[in-house]
Amino acid sequence: MYSPDDAQRYADRHTTPESPLLARLNRETHVQLLHARMLSGHAQGRLLSMLSHMVRPRRVLELGTFTGYSALCLAEGLTTDGLLHTVEQNPELETRIRRYVREAGEENRIQLHIGNARELVPALTETWDLVFIDADKINNDTYYELVLPQVRPGGFLLIDNVLWGGKVLDEYPVKPSDKDTFAVRAFNDKVQADERVENVFLPLRDGLLLVRKR
Template identity: 90%
Template sequence: MYSSDEAQAYADQHTTPESPLLARLNRETHVQLLHARMLSGHAQGRLLSMLSHMVRPRRVLELGTFTGYSALCLAEGLAESGLMHTVEQNPELETRIRRYIREAGHEDRIRLHIGDARAVVSGLQETWDLVFIDADKINNDTYYELVLPHVRPGGFLLIDNVLWGDKVLPSYPIKPSDKDTHAVRAFNDKVQADARVENVFLPLRDGLLLVRKL
């Protein structure tokens, strides 16, 4: 029996490498910031880029920019006239995010918003082709219901961290006080039963839920 670490290493070796800019951002995030695991990273970043290239979206929304890695990956597949809005609540990250957006040459294609995602999204008059939800997990359902009416029929949502460190698995004993885990588990169950969408649960990294609006 081979270890999952070996399988992951093999998968990484057979996935297109991240660009030098993304590799630098990846390294900088891990060296300089706490909670660096929040960064999408190589394998998930390439998947986000691939999905974006497949959809060729005109409008993309991201909730939870962190240091900008996933935003840069999603922007790679934008349609020629495409535009991406990304929302980050931590103002201390703004300078770093804008620096990497500028270095990637995406200043005209990525609009960064600093603030509460609920307030920002409510003020955007857009129809979304692709939405990536990677913000505070306890509000997954709130963000989902906020954006789903504005996703075009046939459009896609991606929700990150739906495995939540494997704590959502049925065999895991969840403490009543663990509100985040209860919220993620309830959200996963809700999407599975939602007649408005179809969905695929991908056990990549910390779990990625791919949803298509019907």
């Protein structure tokens, strides 16, 4: 019987490789930064790119840039006049993000905002075709309610880390102090019951929730 790790390795071998630039960013992130697992990585990055190519978005919003890997993947499917706004709270990551955006030749299509998403997003007077939420998990619901009114009917949202290391499963004992796990569980349940949207839970990597606004 195969293991999940065996299946993932097989899947990786049968997924289009990441570009040399993305591979370098992937490697640099893992070597130089703590919490490198926050990076989307090869398989998820190719899925983000594929979905972006399918949707052909004119306006994309990302909450949680980290080192810029997912932003570069999402930008691959933008229309010729498309623009991706990405929000990162940690100013220490700004130089690295801008360097890779520049090397990718995406300076005119990726706009980086440094600061608190709850303050910055309301000032972005856009209608979103695609939104990727990959920020602090305890505020998933806050971000969801913040951006959903700005998403066009038929537009899509993606929310990352909805498996939360498997802690959301009913069989997993959760300590009362684990507020993040309770928040992710509650958010997943909310979206499942939300009549404003349709949703598919993808158990890729740490879980990706694909949502379409009705």
